[in-house]
Amino acid sequence: MLASAQAATSGALARVRPGDQGWPSEAQWNELGQQVGNALVKVHSPLMTCLNSPDSDDCKQLFKELKNPYFLGDEAGLTQSLGWVDAWTSMPSVYAVAARNTNDVVAAVNFARRNNVRLVVKGGGHSYQGTSNAPDSLLVWTRKMNDISLHDAFVGEGCEGRASPVRAVTVGAGALWAHVYDAVTTQAGGYVQGGGCMTVGVAGLIQSGGFGNFSKAYGLAAGSLLEAEVVTADGAVRIANACTHPDLFWGLKGGGGGSLGVVTRLTLRVHELPETFGGVNMTIRAASAPAFRRLIGLIVDFYQQKLLNPHWGGQIILRRINVLQIAMVFQGLSRSEAQAVWQPFMDTIARAPDDFKLEFSLLKIVASSARSFWAPTMIKKLLGFISTDDRPGAPKSNVFWTDDQWDAGHVLHGYDSAWLPATLLQDGQRQTLADALFAATRHWAVSLHINKGLAGAPAEAIAAARDTAMNPAVLDAFALLICQAAEPPAYPGIPGHEPDTALSHRDAQAIGHAMDEVRKLVPSAGSYVAESNFFDADWQQSFWGSNYSRLLAVKDRYDPDGLFFVHHGVGSERWSADGFTRVA
Template identity: 85%
Template sequence: MPAHAAASNALSRVRPGEPGWPTDAQWNELGQQVGGALVKVQSPLVTCLNAPEGADCQQLFKELKNPYFLGDEAGLTQSLGWVDAWTSMPSVYAVAARNTNDVVAAINFARRNNLRLVVKGGGHSYQGTSNADSLLVWTRKINDITVRDAFVGTGCEGHASPVRAVTVGAGALWAHVYDAVTTQAGGYVQGGGCMTVGVAGLIQSGGFGSFSKAYGLAAGSLLEAEVVTADGVVRIANACRNPDLFWGLKGGGGGSLGVVTRLTLRVHDLPEKFGAVNMAIKATSAPAFRRLIGLIVDFYHQDLMNPHWGEQIRFRPNNVLNISMVFQGLGRSEAQAIWQPFMESLASTPDDFKVEFSPLKILALSAQSFWAPTMFKKLLGFISTDDRPDAPKDNIFWSGNRGEAGQVLHGYDSAWLPAALLHDDQRQTLADMLFAASRQWSVSLHVNKGLAGAPAEAVAAARDTATNPAALDAFALLIAGMEGPPAYPGIPGHEPDTEAARRNARAIGRAMDEVRKLVPDPGSYVAESNFFNPDWQRAFWGSNYSRLLAVKDQYDPDGLFFVHHGVGSERWSADGFTKLL
């Protein structure tokens, strides 16, 4: 029986040290096939396991707050774990792929030797999907970016008009794509809000960014993908070739259908201005905070649920409302005029509300320079840079995302909130729910994640993806979560605080219980979700799941690609090593 046939019929994948694990000679042969791109992986955290008090360990824990350092290490992930869920562990070997042929070789080797296979680009996975003690396909070095003036998909000649587009290697990060497309070429590509997220992972999750209310899902702008499937075949997926696979890649979850190596995305016209609104409002009592929530919900419904506005409104247990929003297509004076009635309603009862903000609470700048690391943004603390000595100048990230670098999650959950909750007869009930939830834990409305209020064409493009249809009619994704600083089990002085984590997770659960009283079975966003969600198929993909499973069966019938709560993962043990009968 051929090796690949034996592998496909096996009920258990081979672990390191077990019979059937490849010999050194076999690994060396793979290394020769990929031209030295095979690396034996070791986590930098070994330094601390061996010498927790040493200077090298202290320096490492400083580096763990640099998302570019994390992304450039084969043995690390952007999050270091989730208490009681998973801990970041390096693969035994990684193919640091430089091109599609390297990916083909890795997939064929894993299939023929019955190995557990994982994929990592940017490494931003709250679910720990880049972890496995076997073989990693690491796409970080496939990071080329090419802006195209007139793109037509392969096989679509004569059926589609040329469009402006950008072709991106799967390992590219959004900071570098924004630099090429917006700062350098004056266009706009819909990507992630966090600049160090990998392009391929975001697209396969659906992909919400700061301005999704205007431009829709990142997956909705996907024109074509190059993907290596489980049989080692390189396929082009677009509307004309392999359209079922193309649909599945648009929001079906990363790492479940194949290894994406290249993507081409539509480039949109760039508006003249991007801007931001930042303030904190302290209510002087719980009843005043309940009224404040009602005011912001009414204001959002009337003036902000449209393509101009995105990002977050947060409700805290200490009766503080945080506004961290962005806007597009408006000037500063226009944005100020929109917010003026809300500010006047606060000023009318000064004993109830105290507004805290800097003089730059409403800021607008040239859209073309929005992601440029100007001295102005650095001085104000908006943008941080990769502080390693030889780091490229375009290795930048929003300072507000630094907390995610090296984090250990305590708990996390999300829920799509339908736009019907903003109807006149529902808004007070919604406000009451947000107040009740905020008594347990901070909850935030990510109003850019949810396409109610978006243009019809953006909603139509999103409908033609695998993303849960609940997102199309949601006005926001409600999120409750908590994380701790970089930590790792077994390193004295740097271990996760499991007692605090479990306490925080219970409080997050109580807050989400209040949400579910109003929205009993909410959908959830696959990239920002609860690791322990028992109803993940419905929550992540709703009515699209059966179609996704059919795509999985066509292109990966033996389940080579496994991720936690990914398409078809219910057929395997939790670690992805044992097939369930």
């Protein structure tokens, strides 16, 4: 209370907290409740059960549930990540408007603005930066706004006669990609560019820019955005597209979620579905550090020669234990065609049995009908590729990639990323790149997400990405390099389940050393806003580069008083770290 009073007398704007003189009265909250019906809820975190009774059966069951991303997403008081050591801890809002429609969102935005209450927005709840939660706040929770509808010939509002009709899908802001893929691909035989993780929310991904398994073919998810409905800070409902509020439309495409308004509905282009999707999975162990250095050089050469094209996505993972892991996907190729692409590389490995060992893998290269790629078929379940929401009565469409379960409820120790420009793949540069990657692996594992760079993508995908707020570095990058570390679900103050602070500090230090090796090669690489370092001091340049000044102008036009605040979001430099006190 004192901090708020001091800020107010100094002339700085300070938002109110419970206990402050200006905090809304019970009557005012009841009035909001009358406007939104039973959508206004008092938020309680299920973790309070464990804080009060850490050894109880209910607490033990809760920590099992915390590995189910759908359980996390259905709780107003939880987020998909439970925190980041020394950065943030998942904390519930005081109240939430569990919005069912746009009018509910308008009521919540107006209430927060008029009463000077900290506002936070959550859809899927996937934010490594902690941007979808804030204590002492009002939460706009869009999870129930999850309708999905398909269009054979969509034209944006105000674009009649200026744009050709296209196949499209309109989704509510709370929809998850698993459900969108089910509707668009499995049921309707089309393709929409979304996220690789099926439990990520549609709206958050689009506003981050958005990458999926096949972005090297179809570009950014934001590049396929045709129109958005958004509630801005003045409570107005605006349609943003290329013809109406084009500046806001541009900013929503990669400008970061929660900074410019509350997106309530999005319409995305539906692309033609290729005949096949497939995957390549293999693990190669090098016998020594020098052999591993050679192996990195081989995969870098092979990638430049055979994989830098729209067919390929996924990851190339380089581990400290001298192991190369291939976890890649492809589109538009048959299994035999994919095998032919990889055969020269596998022959090279086979010719050096003393240096390299290909570990056993039942399914090195697989392909299937693209239409069934996201379908929870029995064979995918048996092989452990796909897991399902195991709660009684859960919808059959509640599925997720089993490998993504590490994300559910985890606590981050460290995370960082860097775009790697395609110039590093030129003759005379690849050895230097391989040396830097090897040096990084002496400290920590690095993963090359080759679908998260648009070098090698079709010209139309690159052009669509250029017309977004994303850091232009993505246009010329062949991959996004990621270093990260986390632990299973943990929470401060719960005995037996507290984060391992000492291990976290060691992991963070190792990640820092690994990224130092990368940045010796690419000093100003830029970073992806959704997968980045919480502590990045140069975040404006890292996330948006030359686009930041334009983004800030959009922010000033649609949210001049800074109602919308997220950590390292557009305009957040004008506020204290918690978003409660204006500092500039």
